[in-house]
Amino acid sequence: MNKVQEVQEIRLEAITFCKYRLQIANKSILLSFPQLLALRNQVNKHTSHEVLEQTINGSNMILLFMADREHLVLLDVPQLIGLQEEIETIFYLAHPTFV
Amino acid sequence: MLTAVRKQMSIHPEVMDLLNEQIAIEMKASASYLAMASWCDQRSLTNSAQFFYRQAEEEREHGMKIFKFVNEAGGAAISPSVADVNNDFESLRSIFESSLEQEIGVTQSIYKAFKKSRQVDDFASETFLQWFVTEQVEEEDVVRGIIDIFDLMEGMPLKMIDEKIPTE
Structure with a gap:
């Protein structure tokens, strides 16, 4: 497992x-x-209303395992929301090669 | 609309999320029916116990059907946690009334997923859910019929009412 890392930009x-x-x-x-x-x-x-509220009232940070527990990443709430938006973009936006 | 992930999954992500919620509801219903079966079994209400054991199996089968569909459509089915199953009941009639409420809850949840499938043009999921829409009509009807038995046999010994509960 890779080291815990604080993150800045997400893409x-x-x-x-x-x-x-x-x-x-x-x-x-x-x-x-x-x-x-x-x-x-x-x-x-982690971004459901109740969980997010708990996080904001608590440490304001989230630890996330990724890629079958190969990576562990530490995110604050704005970064978590940024990551959610990035993921949703992949799932909902039309692919340029398909249109 | 063809999205970046279309080649990996045919199911719409929002429908997938609702079907994962549905899996959890079906599994919770299964566990709840098991608790009802146990209450009846302990009191030698054998037909009712048999009815609820069968219902527990059926709900699990429904959950599994959705589980497999989500994975087959390229999505990720989530194995749900089942918590807070009620094991306390006051009477056989109240158990069947709870059972009807539970079935209505399952039906409403199926409608929600069905509506979403239609809204986002996920035709495969809509067609898949059609079976559940029809199945729920039957499920609710069976329980309503049993509650009618309680009304018709009001005042009769519980064991006699139990003998009228359908087991197949």
């Missing part, structure tokens, strides 16, 4: 048919599609 992109790259500051994490689905599920859980 998620599809790099091949079934591989995605999550860029968190200087760290690059490769995700397969099932790993991306698992990450989406985790992030959605």
Whole structure:
């Protein structure tokens, strides 16, 4: 497992048919599609209204395992929401090669 | 609309989320029916116990059907945690009334997923859910019929009412 890392900028992109790259500051994490689905599920859980409220009233930080527990990332609430938006973009926006 | 993940999954992500919620509801219903079966079994209400054991199995089968569909459609089915199952009941009639409320809850949740599938043009999920819509009509009807038995046999010994509960 890689070291715990505090993150700054977040970017998620599809790099091949079934591989995605999550860029968190200087760290690059490769995700397969099932790993991306698992990450989406985790992030959605942490960004539900009740959980988010608990987080804000608590430490304001979230630890997330990624890529089948290969990586552990520490995010604050704005970063967590940023990550959720990045993931939703992948799931909901039309792919330029398809349109 | 074709999204970046369309080649990996045919199910719409919002429908997938609702179906995962549905899996949790079906599994909770299964556990709840098991608690009802146990209450009846302990009191030698054998037909009612058999009815609820069968219902518990059926709800689990429904959950599994959705679970497999989500994965087959390229999504990620989530194995749910089942908490807070009520094991305290006051009477056989109240158990069947709870059972009807539970079935209505399941039906409403199916409708929610069905409506979403239609809204986002997820035709495969809509077609898949059609079976559940029809199934729920039958499920609710069976329980309503049993509650009618209680009304018709009011004042009769509980064991006699239990003998009228359908087991198949």
